[in-house]
Amino acid sequence: QVQLVESGGGLVQAGGSLRLSCAASGSSFGIHVVGWYRQAPGNQRELVATITSGGRSNYADPVKGRFTISRDNAKNTVYLQMNSLKPEDTAVYYCRMDTTKYTFWGQGTQVTVSS
Numbered sequence: 001q002v003q004l005v006e007s008g009g010g011l012v013q014a015g016g017s018l019r020l021s022c023a024a025s026g027s028s029f030g031i032h033v034v035g036w037y038r039q040a041p042g043n044q045r046e047l048v049a050t051i052t053s054g055g056r057s058n059y060a061d062p063v064k065g066r067f068t069i070s071r072d073n074a075k076n077t078v079y080l081q082m083n084s085l086k087p088e089d090t091a092v093y094y095c096r097m098d099t100t101k102y103t104f105w106g107q108g109t110q111v112t113v114s115s
Helices: none
Strands: 004-007 010-013 018-024 033-039 046-051 057-059 067-072 077-082 091-098 103-105 109-114
Touching: 004 091, 018 033, 018 091, 018 109, 033 067, 033 077, 046 067, 046 077, 057 067
Parallel strands: 010 109
Antiparallel strands: 004 018, 018 077, 033 046, 033 091, 046 057, 067 077, 091 103, 091 109
């Protein structure tokens, strides 16, 4: 059973930065695609960024140029560096891992950006 644990959320002023971490249990972490998603109140959960096992990344348009996803397979951890944060980035951020059979989600971490 895979467990994903997010950390690093918090309250930050507009223009500030945060780095989220997603730590995974399980020995096969390095071969799977991992992504960050977010959900603001009243909105559907949406893709933020994904990264393949080989390090290829993909970003949603609203975060391109401001957010960077990376992974350290030796530490079973994926990161999301968020710079130039805006109030509209306020949401609960979730980590997700897709295997060939299952999808796993973390419990989420709150990011609040004040104006």
